Amino acid sequence: MKLKGWKNVNPGAVCTEAGSALQFKTGSWRAYRPRWIEENCIQCLFCWAYCPDMAVNVKDGKMTGFNYDYCKGCGICALECPGKKGNKAIVMEEEGK
Amino acid sequence: MMAKVVAVTGNEAVAYALRQVNPDVSAAYPITPATDIMQRFTSYVSNGQVKTEMVLAESEHSAMSGCIGASAAGGRVMTATSSQGLALMWEELFIASGSRLPIVMALVNRALSAPLNIHGDHSDGMGARDCGWIQLWSENAQEAYDNTIQAFRIAEHMDVRLPVMVCLDGFIISHSIERMEYIDDDAVKNFVGAFKAVNPLLDIEHPVSYGPLILPDYYMEYRKAHAEVMAKVPGIVLDVAKDFEKIASRKYGLFEAYRLDDAEIGIVILNSAAGTSKDVIDSFREKGIKAGLLKPRLFRPFPYDEIGNELKHLKAVCVLDRADAFGGSYGPLFIDIAASLYPHKNGPVLSNKIYGLGGRDYLPEHAEYAINELVEIAKTGKVKTLKEYIGVRE
Ligand code: SF4
Ligand code: SF4
Secondary structure (H helix, E strand, O other): OOOOOHHHOOHHHOEOOOOHHHHOOOHHHOOEEEEEOHHHOOOOOHHHHHOOOOOEEEEOOEEEEEOOOOOOOOOHHHHHOOOEOOEOOEEEEEOOO | OOEEEEEEEHHHHHHHHHHHHOOOEEEEOOOOOOHHHHHHHHHHHHOOOOOOEEEEOOOHHHHHHHHHHHHHHOOOEEEEEOHHHHHHOHHHHHHHHHOOOOOEEEEEEOOOOOOOOOOOOOHHHHHOOOOOOEEEEEOOHHHHHHHHHHHHHHHHOOOOOOOEEEEEEOOOOOOOEEEEEEEOHHHHHHHHOOOOOOOOOOOOOOOOEOOOOOOOOOHHHHHHHHHHHHHHHHHHHHHHHHHHHHHHOOOOOOEEEEOOOOOOEEEEOOOOHHHHHHHHHHHHHHOOOOEEEEEEOEEEOOOHHHHHHHHOOOOEEEEEEOOOOOOOOOOHHHHHHHHHHOOOOOOOEEEEEEOOHHHOOOOHHHHHHHHHHHHHHHHHOOOOOOEEEOOOOO
């Protein structure tokens, strides 16, 4: 993407395009990656509700995995995940390992 | 053109101007000596004389935050403060200007703590001189009133969209009664015009976000854009002044030049002390001494070229500062005056005096002292003390 010069930036840095944060992929900040373990998932959607971004993919009311373009690896989903019989359905793993 | 002659305080005059402008929202927190402006304004709100949504905040930080929110929402917004109140608004001042929000704020200049002092000096406004706001300074109640009305037009100009601070001296102007003229309500209303919102948050058909994260790849472009907008401000201030003259028959420029044309020596001074100085200059003129005065009105952005050109023919200039810039440097006004004269290699010899801190009286004898010294400097070309506190006990 060609960067704009100072004459073309929007006054006051106001974003006038709804949902434009989609163009700004923030997943590269991540040091830890959440891994979904489907067999432990009870589909409570706590992960979806607690994720401070919108990085939990849900289709037809069901958790289907993560959107790693935006997931920052904060680990909140893993912390909140009740899992099945004490076995977490989300675990955090170090990136690059 | 209807004008009403009144005897009012500076604060009363500013509050009256704000009633005439009738802003959409105000968020404020009381602080001496600005309290009185908002106290009077809230009476206008209670009495139904304005339709302003009045937010009584729990601190100045919140007051400015409220103004920012209301301005971004799409309203015409104003507030008032002084001293520590302005200091507490500090981070918000940059957010208002960086977000290009046309908020108008009366700053009733007061000394900063510690030691605690409630009286007039310019250290509050000078501390905020580089926060990206426009600053208009006012000598008396009339100028504070006129500047407040013009501030809305300047701030809201489509080529500007920046917040404006209108400065007036605490107590000396804010609480002293003077004769001045009020402009007719309708004339003010027409002059200010209807508020035009830019990217209002409340326009839910066109959702916008304020305050995004701007990283090193873009931050400098935004700062450069801000600097360029500032460069347009002097021209717009002059245009607005021309329009204002039509409703008030009073002329305003970027600064006031008093008996400067044929002057050999000059004083540069802000706000109320300029009045005393002009009287003293008149008495020196009667003795045949060619003294003049320059009183900046638009202090931010500072009109370097225009002021440099106005002073360059003088032999000696004394800049009087009602604030100091600690650290062995000169007073803030001196620094800018020196910069404005830098391109003029044969310009005047400069000296700097610090006066009137914490409300210490500025007396005719102080101006006389400065002018007598200027006469000496003009003769010899030599300055004894480049920077000196005057009216201080040894
Ligand atoms: S790690 Fe954090 S950002 Fe990523 S999906 Fe879980 S809650 Fe969302
Ligand atoms: S919180 Fe855990 S159990 Fe609940 S939907 Fe998400 S992954 Fe499945």
